[in-house]
Amino acid sequence: MNDSKMIDVARQAKVSVATVSRVLNGSSAVSDKTKKRVLSAIKEMNYAPNASAKNLRSLKTMTLGVVVSDILVSYYAEIIKGIENTANGLNYNILICDAQNRKEKEREYMSLLLNRTVDGMILVTPLLGNEEIRDFADMGCAIGIVGRYIDHPNVPCIYTDNVKASREVVHHLIEEGHERIAFLSGYADAVDSYERLEGYLKALRDARLPFIPELIENGNFNEIGGNEAFRRLMAKDIGFTAVFAANDEMALGVYEACKALSIEIPARMAVVGVDNNRISKYVTPRLSTVDQPKYTMGALLAEKLIDQLNDNAFADKRTFKVDSKLLIRDSSRNRK
């Protein structure tokens, strides 16, 4: 590691540190001659500016924290790619915090903001409650959210209409002839679970189908949870021909359970998930699901948050609703 600092470069180029700094930041005029001398001194000494000193002085860190509930879920990983690319393009680094599906961990990570370890934070998680997030924002923390809607003047967010998407899924299932459709929800306190359930209920009402509370089970948004929830459903012996899982991970669990129980998909059981997890198109039968423009969502949010960091105000709008798209594949089609 090279340990030369600005003063060394300055001496070498026979200028003051102020001038070196100016050359580095292009903040104000430096004559071409001097600039050239400084630049070559920098190269010669292999100088690299010390980020901590810069941060301290400028009261910024040029990094964004990204709190994600589970990096292994490709849905999140793609959002993060969008965030990272955009942030890098705007000279920001990102600190990824994998909360491992635990709320306390997410809170813990958010304290990085209070330490000024990061200039702002992007939340990619269904776990934290709206109230908590608003509290942080009220304290003046720069926060942005992707994947859910929050109404707060300082919080940019980008989300899809979960209710609508969910309604579409259930409509599709009803059109395929299903009347008793089970719903696998995620964590009880996650916004997504709630909204997807709402869409499910609306679709039933639209079709004048009865709501049967026994057909609802919670699968905690993960594969094992989905598997177990489906088995509980079967154990009730109430009869149903389709399952709508609030995400693909749980749908995968349903697949496993069906394989174990020798229930054929889609012939005896139609399955639809949400998220268009990368795995969903590799399973057999290919899983019907709802796709979201994940990368774009991440990218857009990063841009907005950084905008806000720089002017302390939103150029235009603050909340963005993007369209999701039902992908009808083999797991819910051609039921004979």
Added chain:
Amino acid sequence: MNDSKMIDVARQAKVSVATVSRVLNGSSAVSDKTKKRVLSAIKEMNYAPNASAKNLRSLKTMTLGVVVSDILVSYYAEIIKGIENTANGLNYNILICDAQNRKEKEREYMSLLLNRTVDGMILVTPLLGNEEIRDFADMGCAIGIVGRYIDHPNVPCIYTDNVKASREVVHHLIEEGHERIAFLSGYADAVDSYERLEGYLKALRDARLPFIPELIENGNFNEIGGNEAFRRLMAKDIGFTAVFAANDEMALGVYEACKALSIEIPARMAVVGVDNNRISKYVTPRLSTVDQPKYTMGALLAEKLIDQLNDNAFADKRTFKVDSKLLIRDSSRNRK
């Protein structure tokens, strides 16, 4: 955001900033009475230390950079989980850098080290050449590598025996009766490609089978590459009954190609991959592959690197070879 600083806390508690600092860091004795007063002042003022100032003063950042070639690949994501958990446990943050499979991006990210944005860096990529990495290490940069072997006194690394694993795969295929086995390699300049090819060759020699250069194709470690490479192989019309893909992503590409070309796996074509990508057990037929203790590898390396950061020397050993394990599933078995 709270803007109180140490001096405010000090005034409130009627002590000097040095005392506040000592309370915060527990570095030397402070009387219980004073400590209590300081602590309550901190709470009262909602004080949080400024990380940049701390970093500047202590010449550390308590963050590790992690350069990964593609975060979407679950193999890498799991390694990263191991790194992150361990690092967090030791009070380090991690800056994840997704190089999007591009060498230049990786180099670019490594310059973070020179800026002292991070205290050390963990490389999770097959792309960068050994030479380049050694050069960095020679400059005194703290670097660690997971997933490949590098011989440098300052570089901890943890890896699996690619040659052995690869040899095992091919032995297995030969035992299943295959004699003409194609090999799909990754980037020509990746260490993994080279080592896996070596294992392939050794296994052929062990079994006194001829090496047929036409059976080798490069698939760049990704799905599309695997798909295309397999099609090129088929187009040559030289006859082979098994494919060993140097990673699961490429094996997935082979699956797609086989589906398109109506080639049944494993009946007409046995397929084996490497990595035990999460997807591999969901595809039909389930993909035979080689598993590595990914999480543990990441965790162990993070621990070693941080050790090194703190004592500037390795407590015990520096390189770790862990065992990988051939998982024989459906894609290479029961050929009739």
Added chain:
DNA sequence: ATGTATGATTTAAGCGCTTCCATGAAGTGA
């Protein structure tokens, strides 16, 4: 009462930058 050892606390010097302000040099018009 005096000296000394021990422990608690403060003082003050930076860590390596950025940026405001002052200074100097060069150019312009009268």
Added chain:
DNA sequence: TCACTTCATGGAAGCGCTTAAATCATACAT
């Protein structure tokens, strides 16, 4: 030539913290 503007550069303060060294307070032995 002189007064004034403009542009390039340097001086120096200070971002918020840590830590070595100095100081102060207390207790104890003599």
